[in-house]
Amino acid sequence: MPVADDDKTMAQPELRLCPHCQQEMLRWYTPPDSTWGTPYQYVCFNDECGYYQRGWEWMQTKYNKKASYRHRYNPYGGDSGPVPVWSVTALRERIIPEGMSYETYVMLQAAPRRGQA
Numbered sequence: 286m287p288v289a290d291d292d293k294t295m296a297q298p299e300l301r302l303c304p305h306c307q308q309e310m311l312r313w314y315t316p317p318d319s320t321w322g323t324p325y326q327y328v329c330f331n332d333e334c335g336y337y338q339r340g341w342e343w344m345q346t347k348y349n350k351k352a353s354y355r356h357r358y359n360p361y362g363g364d365s366g367p368v369p370v371w372s373v374t375a376l377r378e379r380i381i382p383e384g385m386s387y388e389t390y391v392m393l394q395a396a397p398r399r400g401q402a
């Protein structure tokens with residue numbers, strides 16, 4: 286399991302910028318059951334991003350689906366690609382807040398949540 290400080294973007298902050306819209310991408314907590322095996326990845330959550338905007342049209346035309354994708358960058362392996370979304374808010378619940386450490390985020394995830402049945 287890679288640790289959070291293997292993140293290449295610590296040394297090269299420009300890697301955090303989305304190549305499609307030049308906005309800073311946000312840390313996105315990788316689902317534990319995903320095949321990526323990374324603590325988190327960077328995802329462009331800019332709703333004005335052309336890549337994401339064109340995605341809606343592409344998915345509609347090609348697959349007749351109401352879906353799109355956002356740009357994803359893996360700071361551990363260095364690979365990037367699309368991550369599918371089905372709504373404007375999809376995936377946002379996994380954004381690690383700015384300034385919060387990965388460890389703190391994981392701890393909060395593990396804590397029981399109030400108001401949940």
Ligand SMILES: [Zn+2]
Nearest residue numbers: 303306329334
């Ligand atoms: Zn973007």
